[in-house]
Amino acid sequence: MSSLTITPISLALGAQISGVDVSAPLNLEQRDAIEQALLKHQVLFFRDQPITPQQQARFAANFGDLHIHPIYPNVPEQPEVLILDTAVTDVGDNAIWHTDVTFLPNPAMGAVLSAKLLPAVGGDTLWASGIAAFEALSKPLQNLLTGLTATHDFTRSFPVERYGTTPADLARWEEARQKNPPVSHPVVRTHPVSGRKSLFVSEGFTSRINELSGSESETLLKFLFAHATRPEFIVRWRWQANDIAFWDNRVTQHYAVDDYRPQRRVMQRATILGDVPF
Ligand code: OGA
Ligand code: MN
Numbered sequence: 626m627s628s629l630t631i632t633p634i635s636l637a638l639g640a641q642i643s644g645v646d647v648s649a650p651l652n653l654e655q656r657d658a659i660e661q662a663l664l665k666h667q668v669l670f671f672r673d674q675p676i677t678p679q680q681q682a683r684f685a686a687n688f689g690d691l692h693i694h695p696i697y698p699n700v701p702e703q704p705e706v707l708i709l710d711t712a713v714t715d716v717g718d719n720a721i722w723h724t725d726v727t728f729l730p731n732p733a734m735g736a737v738l739s740a741k742l743l744p745a746v747g748g749d750t751l752w753a754s755g756i757a758a759f760e761a762l763s764k765p766l767q768n769l770l771t772g773l774t775a776t777h778d779f780t781r782s783f784p785v786e787r788y789g790t791t792p793a794d795l796a797r798w799e800e801a802r803q804k805n806p807p808v809s810h811p812v813v814r815t816h817p818v819s820g821r822k823s824l825f826v827s828e829g830f831t832s833r834i835n836e837l838s839g840s841e842s843e844t845l846l847k848f849l850f851a852h853a854t855r856p857e858f859i860v861r862w863r864w865q866a867n868d869i870a871f872w873d874n875r876v877t878q879h880y881a882v883d884d885y886r887p888q889r890r891v892m893q894r895a896t897i898l899g900d901v902p903f
Pocket of ligand 2: 719723724725879
């Protein structure tokens with residue numbers, strides 16, 4: 626038996642987990658208990674978990690292969706762990722509702738984010754449940770959306786103006802853009818394990834609903850972006866140093882509140898690849 630304690634912190638999603646040392650190798654029971662908790666609560670929070678990049682990558686690798694991000698700087702000896710440091714990168718692109726790396730044909734199943742250095746106050750992160758958002762829609766709109774597909778475009782969150790300022794950055798950005806052409810995903814995604822349906826569009830990467838006219842798509846996406854992020858579907862996390870968040874990226878989106886600068890904030894993320902959405 627694993628001895629995890631799971632304390633929900635909001636109704637739509639989010640639970641705090643204690644009784645496990647994330648820095649140590651997990652046994653099978655612990656791994657499965659965490660996976661079950663993730664399926665149910667969609668985002669898990671662990672307090673007081675100092676962790677090295679190597680340990681973070683090992684924890685994340687319990688749940689799938691890890692992704693190396695094409696744009697963000699990473700830990701040189703552990704490139705699967707990327708660094709969000711306001712002293713190094715303009716992380717403003719995370720202050721928009723987004724699901725990570727949906728510009729990939731197989732976007733992340735999840736991500737593990739570790740808080741290293743925090744402002745005295747501010748810099749919270751919000752997650753929204755796409756399951757709660759979908760379930761709150763009327764049946765006719767659910768039916769309309771089911772079967773539609775949308776385009777997800779890398780350049781929406783990583784525009785050349787922000788990521789191509791030096792010749793070296795421009796070359797890196799251009800390579801990333803060529804390797805990550807726009808992809809289509811279903812607007813309503815079925816969770817591959819739980820079978821639950823989730824709204825799967827986000828402002829960060831979704832540029833249009835393919836089957837609709839330009840103005841229909843624009844209007845409907847505007848509604849869906851607003852609907853998906855209603856307070857009822859959200860949990861807001863106030864970080865402490867050495868907190869870890871682990872989210873199910875298949876059914877959630879998130880927003881990093883950009884209210885603390887010029888204070889510095891440093892986070893590290895390991896991203897777990899998932900399957901092709903259906
Ligand atoms: C991320 C992200 C949120 C944060 O790591 O994917 O969006 O609070 N970061 O830094
Ligand atoms: Mn993100």
